[in-house]
Amino acid sequence: MASKQITLQEAVDRIQILDEKLSHRLISLDPSGYFIIKLDHASKEIVVEHYSNDIDDLGRAIDPETGKPLDCKGERKRMPSKTFRGKSAKEIGIHLTEGVGPYLVSKLDHALYLGRELQKAEGCLLNTKQYIQD
Template sequence: MTQAVFNPVAFDDKLSNRFIELDPSGYFIIYVDRASRLICAEHYTNTINEKGLACDPETGEPLPCGGELKRRPTKTFKGRTAKELCIEVFEKPETCCVSRLDHAAYLGREFVRAEQCLLSDREYVQD
């Protein structure tokens, strides 16, 4: 009997396709600012409709997953490392805008990925 070989990429892809309950406190767009050598996280508010979709709080329309974002962030966080950014986003009560632990865990993972890309000059694409 042969043992199946663990494929971490396929496993990660499978986990990325699970159902995720959205955070009613909003969502983040994460990017790397190479000129400033910073990891940036823009926070946007949203509402969640009866189908579980994130909607623009002003129009009530579902937010598109792709394309150009035409909204202003409520806050922009910046850090030189994932740890610094996590402290800015999660540990300051006056700026914390995350209400779900799974959302916080996801953001932490993404901040680490963004830091790795920043340090290795690779392109960062948010998962």
């Protein structure tokens, strides 16, 4: 039985619907921390900042000083524990996952997410577009 051929727009629409659905699944934080990905268009580099995670019994990120859950729009400015800079998604990925540890990613789903985001960031860098991390 032959499969029905679909247009490029239909494929794009299907992917967007699927990605939206998958974005609403339950995920747990990586105990090793989280990353903020930015672009430095002046130097043509991807900048990745790592922040440590202290997690309570409910899986929420907490302030290590107070033990209270972190507010997404909190007043206190957190400082990254480590910053990586690179010209490509591959270069940053190698910094994060190869060489002498300790490694800052401890969950496979987190590693896959970072790979997707780094590729997206690289595309934005090459096309001088604004990058927004999912």
